[in-house]
Amino acid sequence: MAEITAAAVKDLRERSGAGMMDCKKALTENGGDMEAAIDWLRTKGLATAAKKSGRTAAEGLVGVAVEGKKGAAVEVNSETDFVAKNEQFQDFVRTVSKLALTTGDSIEALASASYPGGEGSVQDKLTANIATIGENQQLRRAKVVSVNEGAVVSYVHNAAGPGIGKIGVLVALEGSAPVDKIEALGKSLAMHIAAANPLALHEEGLDEALVERERAIAMEKAAGSGKPQNIIEKMVEGAIAKFRKENALTSQLFVMDNKTKIADVIAQAAKDAGGSIALIDYVRFQLGEGIEKEASDFAAEVAAAAGI
Template identity: 75%
Template structure:
């Protein structure tokens, strides 16, 4: 059996919000497998769904830039929030966001792009690391474009214009007036920042993710003790609910919490007399999916939980 350390208990607790002893038990039940332990806690109703993806686990900034009907979003990481407030770091994020507009979302192309003043983006980043004295990385980028319409950007928790903790791009197609598209796009982007949809519609949801959700729902339903046919209906209902809540077009608009986003877009088209199509979106949250470095107070956690620490 794998050794359950205080550090792993602490990580699981941070990622799920479950109690310390529940986390310890989950790791014991799953032989120390972190992802399996998360699923185990969820089947017992002890963890929030998919909390990992929404957790900020690294410092730095997300930057956005829009030019015409094209928009780009980038994530640049740093070790501390202090560096994210540094003017030199912010200048870099601002310039890289603009350069990303020409790269089609290719991170390697962005790193090798010419940086204003000489050298490449990657070389400039290396120089910044040397002068600022802290490790930094250009992690990812994405680009959206429409033939006719608008790409609208939004930054949540802005540290400076065009950069913050969450960056969103919304691509709207159609010949509606520019101000109408901008207003709708901004509202949709704010919704996306808050609701964190996983796909545009249910058909685009990741098949592996759905299978994982189905397995969790099935385990929960079996514990109800109901007949197999009822359990199957419970699972189907749970998956239908998950799809509805995870796909942008079927989510309830945060502005009124009752109208599906698809209806909001359709109504905008009716009001202006021109069809409007929500083509795509991108949402970058700073640090999502990156594991945090463990802090040095694992001994304190161990003392509270009774979990032995490994001997160095």
């Protein structure tokens, strides 16, 4: 058997765009023959998939799944919204959302998990999907929440189908109150979270770097007011207090009436249900948030493709 050198693997990787391990396997399977290895990668869909991996994937779907006292949310990205309407892609998102209930928050663990139906790993299935659908797709993130007693409630906003859509929310409510009462509250809270986009469960959980950024902005605004320094300091602290209140879930005003704090909504629900209810965690995944999308000049792309 021909020796597979690191230089050969590197060369194949540069020529095909496939992953290092896939290139090594391709060369091994084809006795070191470079052209045969490239063809092998193409037949497996690996070269095609890898060449697309540099393109921005900011569309796709968020999937949510709940089983028993546990819920999982997963975001899977694609390049265009068109792929999100593809049944193959939708089935994949639903499946990996359920698998995440077992694998947890780790994308690496999820990618390595066995895909149902004997199709290899989740990553293998994703690679095959990229080759057949023709767009880059990526497992972006996953989050799992659970309770010992109570319920995990899910909600999907702008749903593309059962359990999949543009915004996925999970609410973890711990307590001894009747489950139907907890679930009803959870659904209302989930809809609030989808709309209000809280940044943390409690005020003390807000990212301090983000708070300091807001402080700097507030200071700059107040400094231009011409007021005395002691007044400026009070203005800044007031702005920060407002920021904390508006961005922590438990201190936000409930979107249903815009006057009751979420903490008070939960307390009243527990009282009415005759049992304890505590909001211990939540997840809100909005499709593509934080991804810098590439600007696209469609006319220029058409001209380039036509050689104009």
